[in-house]
Amino acid sequence: MKRGDLYRVAHPSARDPKRFRVFVVVSRQVLLGSRFSTVICAPIYTAYDALATQVPVGPEEGLKHESSIHCDELVSLPKSALTNFIGVLPPPKVNALNQALRIALDLPD
Numbered sequence: 001m002k003r004g005d006l007y008r009v010a011h012p013s014a015r016d017p018k019r020f021r022v023f024v025v026v027s028r029q030v031l032l033g034s035r036f037s038t039v040i041c042a043p044i045y046t047a048y049d050a051l052a053t054q055v056p057v058g059p060e061e062g063l064k065h066e067s068s069i070h071c072d073e074l075v076s077l078p079k080s081a082l083t084n085f086i087g088v089l090p091p092p093k094v095n096a097l098n099q100a101l102r103i104a105l106d107l108p109d
Contacts, residue, residue, distance in 0.1 A: 001025060001032050004089040004097070006044070006062060007082040022086055023077065024057075024069050026101060038076045042069050042097075053104040055096045062087025069097060071104040 005025045023041035025032070032039060048056055048068040055069040063086065089097060102109060 001039070001079065001082060002088070003027060003029055003032065004094045005082075006057075006086040006088065007041075008084040008086055009077065009081050010084075022063065022067075023075070023082075024089065024097065025082070026071075026074065026097065032079075037080070038078055039082070040074055041077050041082075042071050042101075043073050043075065044069050053100050055093060055100050057089070057093065061089060061093065069100070071097070071100040074104070 003025055006022055007025070008020050008022050010020055022044040024044060025039055026042050027039040044057060044063070044067050046065050046067045048054060048066070051072075053071040055071070056066065057063060057069060058066040101107075
């Protein structure tokens, strides 16, 4: 498991109407290799509002539809839920994800 990996998660939450949702791993690598059982992820939705906290993704990253990563909706998921690997973000998308996370969390550049 690496930062930037995409996984399809079954029944991600009781509030999510979808049976499956794709998430991108955003936790730092040291956490992913640790004993902690959860990781921080950002959900991917088919909606794209061109917000600075959204990163467009699509079939190039292994998805079926044009979609976007929503960095304003970070969640903690159990590592055990991340079993259905979809794909990986290429370096330019990881850079865009980093910038969107900075904006979402109001961090300096």
